Every structure is written in C-alpha cells, then in structure tokens.
Amino acid sequence: MKNIENFVSELLSATENAPELLLQDLCAIQQRYSYIPENAVEILASKLNLPAVQIYGVIDFYSFLHRKARGTFDILFSDNITDRMLGNQSLIDSLCEKLDIEPGTPRIDGRVTVSVTSCTGICDQGPALLVNGMTVSGLNEERISKIAELIEEDTPLSDWPASFFVVEDNIQRSDILLDDKIINGSAIESLQKNGSDALLEILEQSGLRGRGGAGFKTALKWRFCRDTDSDQHYVVCNADEGEPGTFKDRILLNSYADNVCEGMTLCAGIIGAKKGYIYLRGEYRYLLDDLEQTLQKRRDANLLGKNICGHEGFDFDIDIHLGAGAYICGEESSLIESLEGKRGIPRKRPPFPVTNGFCNQPTVVNNVETFVAAAKIAVFGADWYGSVGSSESTGTKLLSISGDCARPGIYEYPFGVSIEQVLEDCGAHDTQAVQVAGAAGSTVPAQEFHRSIAFEDLSTGGSFMIFNQQRDMLEMVQNFCHFFCHESCGFCTPCRVGGALMKDLVDKVMVGHATHNDLKEMENIGQIMQQNSHCGLGVTAPKPVLDTLEKFPQIYMQRLANRGFEPAFDLDAALEESRQITGRDDAEAHIEYEPLLNTAGQDES
Amino acid sequence: MSTEKTFKLDGKSIPFQDGDTIMDAALRAGEYIPHLCHNPEFAPHGSCRVCIVDVNGRHMSACTLPAAEGLEVDNSSERIMEQRRNILQMLFVEGNHVCPGCEKSGACQLQAVAYYTRMLSPHYTHFFPKRSVDASHPDIAIDFNRCILCELCVRASRDVDKKNVFSITGRGLESRLVINSASGKLGNSALSASDKAVSVCPVGAILPKHVGYDQPIGDRLYDNKPISVVGDVASANNQQENAND
Numbered sequence: 001m002k003n004i005e006n007f008v009s010e011l012l013s014a015t016e017n018a019p020e021l022l023l024q025d026l027c028a029i030q031q032r033y034s035y036i037p038e039n040a041v042e043i044l045a046s047k048l049n050l051p052a053v054q055i056y057g058v059i060d061f062y063s064f065l066h067r068k069a070r071g072t073f074d075i076l077f078s079d080n081i082t083d084r085m086l087g088n089q090s091l092i093d094s095l096c097e098k099l100d101i102e103p104g105t106p107r108i109d110g111r112v113t114v115s116v117t118s119c120t121g122i123c124d125q126g127p128a129l130l131v132n133g134m135t136v137s138g139l140n141e142e143r144i145s146k147i148a149e150l151i152e153e154d155t156p157l158s159d160w161p162a163s164f165f166v167v168e169d170n171i172q173r174s175d176i177l178l179d180d181k182i183i184n185g186s187a188i189e190s191l192q193k194n195g196s197d198a199l200l201e202i203l204e205q206s207g208l209r210g211r212g213g214a215g216f217k218t219a220l221k222w223r224f225c226r227d228t229d230s231d232q233h234y235v236v237c238n239a240d241e242g243e244p245g246t247f248k249d250r251i252l253l254n255s256y257a258d259n260v261c262e263g264m265t266l267c268a269g270i271i272g273a274k275k276g277y278i279y280l281r282g283e284y285r286y287l288l289d290d291l292e293q294t295l296q297k298r299r300d301a302n303l304l305g306k307n308i309c310g311h312e313g314f315d316f317d318i319d320i321h322l323g324a325g326a327y328i329c330g331e332e333s334s335l336i337e338s339l340e341g342k343r344g345i346p347r348k349r350p351p352f353p354v355t356n357g358f359c360n361q362p363t364v365v366n367n368v369e370t371f372v373a374a375a376k377i378a379v380f381g382a383d384w385y386g387s388v389g390s391s392e393s394t395g396t397k398l399l400s401i402s403g404d405c406a407r408p409g410i411y412e413y414p415f416g417v418s419i420e421q422v423l424e425d426c427g428a429h430d431t432q433a434v435q436v437a438g439a440a441g442s443t444v445p446a447q448e449f450h451r452s453i454a455f456e457d458l459s460t461g462g463s464f465m466i467f468n469q470q471r472d473m474l475e476m477v478q479n480f481c482h483f484f485c486h487e488s489c490g491f492c493t494p495c496r497v498g499g500a501l502m503k504d505l506v507d508k509v510m511v512g513h514a515t516h517n518d519l520k521e522m523e524n525i526g527q528i529m530q531q532n533s534h535c536g537l538g539v540t541a542p543k544p545v546l547d548t549l550e551k552f553p554q555i556y557m558q559r560l561a562n563r564g565f566e567p568a569f570d571l572d573a574a575l576e577e578s579r580q581i582t583g584r585d586d587a588e589a590h591i592e593y594e595p596l597l598n599t600a601g602q603d604e605s
Numbered sequence: 606m607s608t609e610k611t612f613k614l615d616g617k618s619i620p621f622q623d624g625d626t627i628m629d630a631a632l633r634a635g636e637y638i639p640h641l642c643h644n645p646e647f648a649p650h651g652s653c654r655v656c657i658v659d660v661n662g663r664h665m666s667a668c669t670l671p672a673a674e675g676l677e678v679d680n681s682s683e684r685i686m687e688q689r690r691n692i693l694q695m696l697f698v699e700g701n702h703v704c705p706g707c708e709k710s711g712a713c714q715l716q717a718v719a720y721y722t723r724m725l726s727p728h729y730t731h732f733f734p735k736r737s738v739d740a741s742h743p744d745i746a747i748d749f750n751r752c753i754l755c756e757l758c759v760r761a762s763r764d765v766d767k768k769n770v771f772s773i774t775g776r777g778l779e780s781r782l783v784i785n786s787a788s789g790k791l792g793n794s795a796l797s798a799s800d801k802a803v804s805v806c807p808v809g810a811i812l813p814k815h816v817g818y819d820q821p822i823g824d825r826l827y828d829n830k831p832i833s834v835v836g837d838v839a840s841a842n843n844q845q846e847n848a849n850d
Contacts, residue, residue, distance in 0.1 A: 053785035057774040326776070343773075348651050348669045490754075490773075490780030493654050497695035500778045501729055528691045531664045532654045569730070 007032060008043045019048045020359070022058060022341035026065055027282070027322045031133060034070040061343040061489075063117060063325030064133075064282050070113040071106050073151050076130045080119035080244045081479040082402045082465055088127035091144050092116065098148035112151050118327060118483055119244040120283040123402035123465070124170050124409045132157055133285040136164045165286065169251045170409035173425060175396045176388055177373060178412050180380075184258050184301065187266045187378040188309050196226070196270040203374060205382035207394035211369035212238065212330075213437055213461035215393075218370055224354040226271040228362035235267045235276035235316075236358060236365040238335055242281055242327040243438035244483060245463035248398035249368040251410050253280070253287050256372055257294040261318060263371025265308065266378050267364055268316040276318040277358070279335050282325050291320055327487035328537055332365040334489065345491045346535035367461070369398055390416035392456040399453065401426050403435075403466035411464075419449040422464065430469045433552070438463035439480040440540035443473070443547040474510060474555040477544045481506045484541035495538030498529040502542055512559050513570065519556055523549060612676035621672035628656060628668040631680070637833035638680050639689055639718045641696075641807050642755035643668040644839050647764065653755055654692050655718060659685055690722045697727040699778075701736065701750035702808075708817050709809025711825030712841075715753060717832035732778075739784070741792030744814050745803055751810040752782045757839070758811060762802035768795045770802060782810075804842040 011028055015021040022044065029040050036059050045052040059065045077083070077092050096103055096114055106113040122128035125137040134157060136143070143164065150160055171178060191199050204219035225233060237260060241249040252260055264276045280288065295318055298304040308314040321339055323329050329338045333347035336358050357363020366374075373395060377385045386394045393415035399422065402408045406427025413422065423431055434444045436453070437460035444451060444458065451457050467473060485503040490496045505522050508514045526542030533539050548555060572591045579589050611618040612627070614636055621630035626649060631638050642653040651669040658667045659679035667680070679685055696702075696715065704710045736749040754773065759782070762770040770791075774783045786793035796802065803811055822828065826841055835841070 051769045051772065051785045053772040053774070053783055054769070056783070057772050060774040060779075061776045343776075348649065350671065485777060488777040490775065490777045492652050493692050493695050493699075496754075496778055496780065497699045500732070501695070501698075504730065524691070528688060528695075532657050532688055532692060534651060534654065534666075 004033065004037050004040055005043060008040045009047075012043070012047050017047050019050060020339070020341045022048060022050070022055065023062070023324060023338060024321060024341070026055075026059060026062075027324055030065050030324075034072070034074050034132075035066045035068055058341070058343055061326065062282075062323075063486075065324050069106060069110060071110050072154065073112040073157075074130075074132050075112065075114045075147075076117040076120075077114070078118075078120035078122060078126060078128045078130070079116035079479075080123060080126075080483075081476045082123040082245060083119070083127045084475065084479060085403060085471070086127045088139070091127055091139050091141070094141060095144050095148060098145070099151060111154070117283075117325060118242065118487060119246075121241055121247040121250050121281075122167060123245055123247055123400065125167060126402075130283065130285075131160075133282065134165060135167055135283070135286045137167050167250070167254075167286065169255055171251065171412075172401070172407050172409040173411040173413065175412040175414060176385070177369070177376065177396050177398065178256075178410075180376075181256065181259060182262065182376055182379045184262065184298070185303055185309055187262045187375040188269065188303065188311075188314075190378040191266055191269045192309070192311055192314075199266070199270060199378060200226075202382045203377060206377045206385040207382075207389075208370070208373055208377060208385065209393065209455060210367055211373065211397070211461065212367040213243075213459055215455040215459060218366065218374060221354055221366070222267060222270055222364055225362045225364045228355045230362050232275075232359070232361040233268075233271045233273040234358040234361060234363040235264050235271070235273045236332075236335065236339065236353075236363055237264055237276065237278045237368055237371055238330065238332065238365050239278050239284065239368050240281045240323050240330040240335060241284070241368070242330045242487075243440060243461050243463050244480070245400060245402055245435065245438050245465040246461055247400045247402075248410055248462045250284060250287070251398075252368045252372055253284065253291060257291055258298070259372045259375050260368055261294065261298055261304070263366075263373070263375035264318060265304065265316055266375055267366070267371065269308075269314060271362070271364060273364075274315050274317075276316065277339055278318060278320045279323060279329070279339060280320050281323045281329075283323075285322065288320065288322070295320070326489075327483075328489045328535075331535055331537065334535075335365060336363065343489075345489050346537075369462075388414045390414075390452070390454045390456070393454040397453055397460070398462050399460075399464045400462045401464045401466070404428060404431065404468035404471065405466050413453065415454045416452050418452050419444060419458075422453070423449065423466065426466070428466045428468070431466055432469045432471060433467045433473060435465040435467070435476065435544075436460050436463070438465075439483055440536070440543060443476075443544060443551060445551045472555065473548055473552050474506075474559070477548050477555070478506050478510055480544040481541075484537070488537060488541070489535075492532075492534035492538060494529045495533045495535075495541060498525050498533075499538070499541050501525050502529070502545060506545065509556055509559050511570075513561055514556070514559065515561055519549065519560075610672075610674050612672055612674065612678060614678045615681050619672075625672045626668055627658060627660075627665075627670045627672050627676070627678060630672045631667065636680070638667045639721055639832075640668060641714060641718060641753060642757065644757055644805060644837065646805075646839070647757065647760045650756060650760070653696070653753065655689050657685065657688050657692070664688065686722050689718075690724045691728075693719050693722060693724055694726075694728045696753050697724075698729040698731045699734070700752060701733065702727075707751070707809045708812060709751075711822055711828045712820070712838065713809055713827075714807035714832065714838045717827040717835075720827070721832050736781075739791045740814075741788075741790040742794070742796060742814075743792070744798040745791060745796060746812050746814055747784075747791050748810055748812070749782060751808045753808055753810075754780060754782065755807060757805040757807065758782070758802040761805045762796070762800065765801040768800065768802075770794045770796045770800070804846070805839045807838050 104115040127139040208218040209215040329344040334344035338344040353363045399411045481503040485499045526546045529542045640656040642650045649668040651666045656667040738748045740746045759771040
C-alpha cells in the first residue's frame with residue numbers, strides 16, 4: 001500500500017497537482033495497478049482538492065478505468081461488427097475456456113480478466129484485442145492458444161512475441177495527401193513568408209472542410225478562433241478516432257505524425273496559440289511512445305518550443321492526453337471536458353469551442369486528417385488541393401475499408417468517388433450493403449451504390465464497412481445499438497433512456513419475440529432521440545435502426561412473432577432470479593416458450 | 606423611442622433582454638414552458654429535454670436556447686406535447702415511480718408536468734431498476750428510485766450550500782446520483798435540512814423526515830391547479846420558507 005501512495009505522490013508532483021490532469025493521473029494509475037485503488041483516490045482528492053466522489057465519477061465514466069483489480073493481464077477484445085464478422089466471438093470463448101474464466105470477471109488468482117470493448121480501430125487486421133492497453137492484431141486460434149500459455153506462464157508483455165503487436169499501415173490506395181510528405185518546417189516557413197491573413201486566404205480558397213464528417217470550413221474556424229480576443233488560444237487535435245470502422249488516423253499518427261504536428265503548429269501560428277494537445281484515444285496507446293519521440297525530435301529541431309524556426313515570439317508546444325474508452329469524447333465539447341480531466345459530458349452550445357473551449361478559452365479542435373491537409377495546403381497551395389475533388393468537397397478523403405472484401409485497408413480517394421468504384425477497387429463482391437460513416441452513419445443498399453462520398457451526398461469521417469449477401473444485417477443493427485447504449489454519456493433523457501429501450505427492442509426482434517407494434521415503437525423512439533437529444537450521439541444513435549427499417553424491412557419482418565400480443569418480457573428469463581435463489585434448474589422451474597417465427601412477407605397484410 | 610426586442614411564442618410577442626434564453630423570457634412574461642431540470646436560480650442545464658420547443662422547424666431546449674429577434678417558437682402544439690410526453694414516459698420507466706404510494710404525490714413536478722402534457726400511462730417497458738433508499742440522515746431521506754438525474758441537488762449543494770454533497774457517477778443508463786461521504790450514506794454527509802439542495806428536488810427523491818403525509822390529499826401543491834399556474838416545487842418551497850421567516 002505504501003507503494004501505491006509513493007507512486008501517486010510522485011505522479012502528482014510530476015504533474016504539479018494540476019486538476020486538469022486528473023484523467024491522465026488516473027490512466028497512469030490504472031496502467032500501473034490494473035485499477036484505481038481507494039487510497040489512490042484519497043491522495044488525489046486531497047492533493048487536487050476535489051471531492052472523492054467526483055473522482056469516482058470520472059473513474060466510472062471511462063470504460064478503461066476500474067475500481068477493482070483486473071489482474072496482471074487485462075484483455076479487451078474489440079467487439080465491433082467487423083470483429084464479429086471475422087469470428088471474434090469463438091476466439092473470446094476459446095480464450096475464456098483455456099483460462100477457465102467468465103468474460104468480465106477477474107480470475108480468482110488475480111492473473112487475468114477477459115472482456116470486450118468498442119471498436120479498437122484494427123478492423124482491417126482483426127480480430128483484435130488490447131492487452132494492458134497494447135494492441136494485438138490478426139487473432140486466430142493459434143495466437144489465442146499462445147496468449148493463453150503466455151498468461152499461464154505469467155510472461156511479461158515485453159517478452160511476448162513482437163509479431164503479435166505489429167499493426168500495418170495497410171495503405172491500399174494513395175493520392176495527394178498520402179503521396180508526398182512535406183519537409184519538416186516547410187508549412188511554418190510558408191506561414192512566416194505569407195503571413196497569417198494570406199495563409200487563411202489560401203486555406204479558404206482550397207475549400208478545405210473538417211475531415212471528421214461535419215465538414216465545417218477550416219479557414220472559417222481558425223479565423224473565428226483567431227479573432228476571439230483572449231490571452232490564451234489552444235489547438236486541439238482530435239485523435240479520438242472512435243467511430244466504429246474508422247482507422248485512418250492510426251496511419252496518420254503512425255507514419256505522418258510530423259505532418260500532423262506541422263498542421264497543428266501552423267494553426268497555432270495563425271490563431272496565436274502557445275499550447276496544443278493531441279487527444280489520443282486510449283485504444284491507440286501503442287502509438288504513444290513514438291508520438292512522444294516525434295514531439296521530442298521536433299523540439300530538438302526547434303520545430304516546437306520557443307522561437308520556432310528562429311522566429312522571435314513564435315512559441316508553441318504540444319502535449320498528448322490519453323482518452324480512456326469513451327466514444328462520446330470524439331464530440332469536440334466532450335473532448336474538451338475530458339482534456340480538462342472531467343467526465344466527458346457534451347457542453348451546451350452555443351458558446352462553441354472557437355470562442356469558449358479548453359479552460360473556457362478560444363480553441364480550435366480539428367480532425368487529425370484536417371491538420372495534415374492544412375499543412376500540405378500551406379506548402380503546395382490552394383490550387384494544388386482545390387483542383388481535386390467535387391464542387392462542394394475539394395481534395396481527398398481517407399476511407400477506412402473493412403468487412404467483406406478482398407483487400408481491406410486505407411484508401412485515399414478524391415471526393416466524389418462512387419461506392420461502386422470503391423467496392424470494385426477493394427475487391428468486394430456480392431455486396432448487400434455498405435455502412436458509410438460508421439455506426440452513426442448511413443446504411444446504403446445495393447441500389448444506391450451509384451452514390452458518392454462527398455459532403456453533398458454521403459458525408460463521412462472515413463468508416464466504410466462492407467456486408468455481403470450472406471450477412472444478417474440485423475446483427476449489425478444489434479451490434480450498433482448495444483454500442484450506442486454502452487457509449488451514451490447518460491446526460492440527456494432521450495439518448496440515455498431511448499437508447500436503452502431501442503437496444504431492448506432490437507434484442508426482442510432478434511430472438512423472434514417482436515410484433516409489428518414493436519417496429520412502430522422503434523420508429524417512434526428513433527424519432528424522439530433524433531429530434532430531441534442534447535448532442536450528436538443521441539441524434540445519430542437510432543440511425544442504424546431507422547435506416548434498416550426503411551431499406552431492409554425484411555430483416556425485421558422475417559423475425560416477427562405471429563401473435564396479437566407478445567409480453568414485453570421473456571417469461572422464462574423472468575424466472576432466472578428465482579432459479580438462482582432456489583438453486584433449481586429442473587424442467588419444472590422453466591416455462592416452455594416457443595416463439596412462432598414467420599416467413600418473410602406473411603405479415604404484410 | 607426604444608424598440609423592444611421580441612420573439613414569438615405560440616404567436617404571442619415575448620420581449621427579451623440580451624443574454625436571455627427562451628425560458629427566461631417566457632417565464633418573465635408569465636408563459637409556462639414545461640420543465641424539470643430547469644430552475645431559474647441556477648445556470649441552465651438542458652438535460653431533461655422536457656422543455657423542448659420547435660424553433661423554426663428544429664427542436665431545441667428552451668432553457669438553453671438564447672432568445673433572438675424574430676424566432677418563431679412553438680410551445681404548445683400537439684406535436685410538441687407528444688415529444689414531451691414521450692420524454693416524460695422515458696423518465697417514468699427508467700426509475701420506479703409509484704405515484705399512489707409516494708409521499709410527494711400531488712406535489713411532484715414530474716407528476717404535474719405529466720398531467721400537463723396529458724400523459725395517461727408510462728407506455729414504455731419498465732426497467733424496474735434495483736435502487737436503494739437511504740434513511741441514514743436524521744432529518745432527510747433519499748429515495749433513489751425516484752431520482753430523475755436533473756442534478757438540481759448537485760448544483761444547489763455545490764453552488765449555493767458550498768458542500769458538494771451530491772454528485773453524478775456512472776455513464777449511460779448506469780448514471781446515478783451519489784452522496785459525497787466516506788460511507789456513501791447521507792447520514793455521514795454534510796447535508797442539513799435547511800440546505801438549498803433539500804428544497805430544490807422536483808420529485809420525491811429528497812424528502813424531509815418527520816413531516817410525512819402532513820398535507821392531506823386535496824390540499825397538495827398541484828391538487829387544484831395545474832403546474833402552469835402553480836409553478837415549480839422549488840419556488841413553492843421558497844415561498845413557504847419566506848412565510849415561515
């Protein structure tokens with residue numbers, strides 16, 4: 001116990017007791033001990049002058065923080081639909097069987113816990129898992145057997161085969177963004193040469209819009225921020241790439257990190273920021289050391305720090321903050337709350353981060369890809385960028401392609417590319433549907449494959465998941481509904497409660513207990529969530545259901561129970577608690593219940 | 606001559622000042638917009654979503670939306686009432702709200718707003734969560750079954766009482782109100798009966814002890830007049846306190 005106290009005290013003195021570093025402190029403690037011990041919370045509470053209950057509030061908000069020890073090996077299987085399509089469930093079962101544990105429950109000897117987590121961004125090289133935060137890709141039975149052995153032998157992670165931890169960039173198609181890297185410092189020089197007004201003009205002419213999916217004009221955002229009067233401005237790089245099926249930032253942060261930093265520095269020079277943050281999702285912890293090294297190299301080369309590139313008064317540096325398993329923190333105002341060490345609850349808007357962001361100061365929050373594009377535009381010019389793409393959407397977009405295709409990976413396309421073209425290029429055949437822009441995106445059926453990737457048609461942060469004719473689309477819907485329910489921050493009623501009701505109804509359809517009335521109910525709940533939620537998560541959470549109800553009604557119809565009335569609960573399941581209390585599991589303690597499954601279409605009348 | 610800034614609420618001109626929200630201006634003008642997490646004494650929260658209004662075709666929470674010249678706000682169409690009813694039904698099934706057995710029945714804002722929006726049943730499948738009652742405090746009881754996560758007690762204890770007795774933990778449907786004390790019990794907390802946090806609860810979650818069922822049915826806050834006329838539980842409590850002083 002003395003040990004823990006020393007660790008926390010040292011941690012806190014290194015971070016100068018800054019309350020906005022609470023989440024970072026908690027991540028460090030979690031990483032060291034596999035949980036946040038009570039005495040650690042006590043020390044944090046007294047040193048940071050925060051109520052203990054508030055610290056527990058933060059711990060309980062983030063999926064990767066725990067109050068109980070997870071053990072020497074904390075294993076989280078990525079459980080996106082694409083992991084499921086690659087067979088992660090049998091691998092989870094297999095590992096649990098080998099280790100003789102139940103998912104989610106630490107083994108009695110304190111050695112290991114196995115559970116699942118939302119998409120870890122390795123969809124092109126899955127199934128994947130995180131062990132103590134480090135990514136293991138390309139799982140198969142062989143790897144699972146080896147992992148079980150390593151755990152039983154208590155082999156430290158550093159001695160596990162290095163091949164387990166290899167994550168390839170997997171760039172399948174490149175265009176102007178990925179092809180030519182800029183020379184370090186060249187965007188900064190361009191800024192010094194042209195001045196910030198001219199640079200903003202160039203960015204504006206290029207037509208660059210935010211690459212997270214919403215598509216706000218980058219020049220406009222930077223200008224608003226610059227023109228907001230304040231002593232402190234901040235640049236934040238949103239590297240919380242949490243949308244299921246997206247993994248393009250993984251590549252940019254791995255192989256284009258200098259360009260990312262260059263874009264942030266450019267932004268800092270324009271808006272007058274001295275400080276920037278990369279908010280790196282916890283799932284990408286494996287990139288942390290290399291990113292820190294990149295930052296250090298840039299400091300050594302005077303590309304960060306004081307008087308950057310010899311320009312008097314141009315001071316800027318970047319810190320990396322880790323996320324801890326909360327999809328909502330990809331929303332920019334939640335991200336800022338999280339940067340400040342708090343629960344990631346989205347703020348009321350207005351005011352927007354450009355005027356009232358980090359520590360209530362004007363802040364630019366941009367996607368990783370946006371910063372790379374901005375840096376290159378500063379060097380190569382507006383025409384170079386603006387000549388590519390479609391009318392409303394200039395430039396290119398990185399697509400993260402996964403699911404049923406021969407060549408998953410990263411594809412860079414000029415905006416305006418059709419889904420058909422993408423499917424052909426990645427070797428997808430017999431495709432039933434494409435989920436564009438992730439769980440929060442659109443389900444696109446085959447008859448709409450002529451549609452294009454662009455802000456004016458299918459806007460996307462880059463997720464592109466392919467489903468062939470053999471797939472049951474309801475499994476996708478169910479996976480996404482559970483995802484949204486798990487990731488709802490819980491702040492507003494429609495998302496918190498509506499999302500849970502929706503999930504239960506989809507489960508009800510899945511087991512063949514639902515009626516027509518339940519489908520109407522799902523539409524109604526979806527509409528309530530879409531129109532009345534506090535933030536984008538609640539607005540988009542019902543989309544998979546609403547899209548498929550409209551475009552794939554048969555996946556629901558074929559499962560409806562042909563009954564006038566269906567109880568809202570499963571009679572037999574309702575007896576489970578009684579069975580556990582009485583220790584009975586005989587036939588008499590069960591209610592036989594055989595739902596009558598319809599064939600598709602019969603119910604149409 | 607000064608030109609007063611106005612927006613339209615159900616066709617009526619409502620004057621407003623810079624910095625007002627739709628809710629601020631409406632309340633000042635004597636217009637009722639149903640709400641639960643809002644209390645004019647505190648900064649707007651925007652979490653319950655009951656005050657949803659239609660503004661130029663979009664649904665916005667009246668308590669957080671800044672008033673602006675020329676806005677057309679729909680506060681009472683059946684369409685908007687239906688949205689609110691659904692949101693209220695969600696709150697009802699999320700917790701365990703057994704009105705007939707609740708001490709607060711008749712003086713509960715959740716119930717009164719439900720009546721106002723003509724909610725007749727909870728409609729959705731009940732979650733029946735397992736939640737506890739904490740009676741460890743000598744003067745105050747808290748029944749978590751009835752908490753609707755409006756965070757008014759959190760805000761009052763933090764901003765007015767300066768005690769930070771309440772906080773929210775968890776995420777999503779696991780979000781829940783917790784007590785800031787070593788044991789997690791109200792009895793070990795710094796809460797006292799005269800605290801602001803005790804008087805702002807719009808439902809029957811935080812209740813004073815020793816006065817249970819004092820007021821007979823028929824005489825309770827909303828028994829004779831609707832909430833649109835009577836106003837909030839918290840403001841009635843304020844008036845009560847002023848009368849006692």
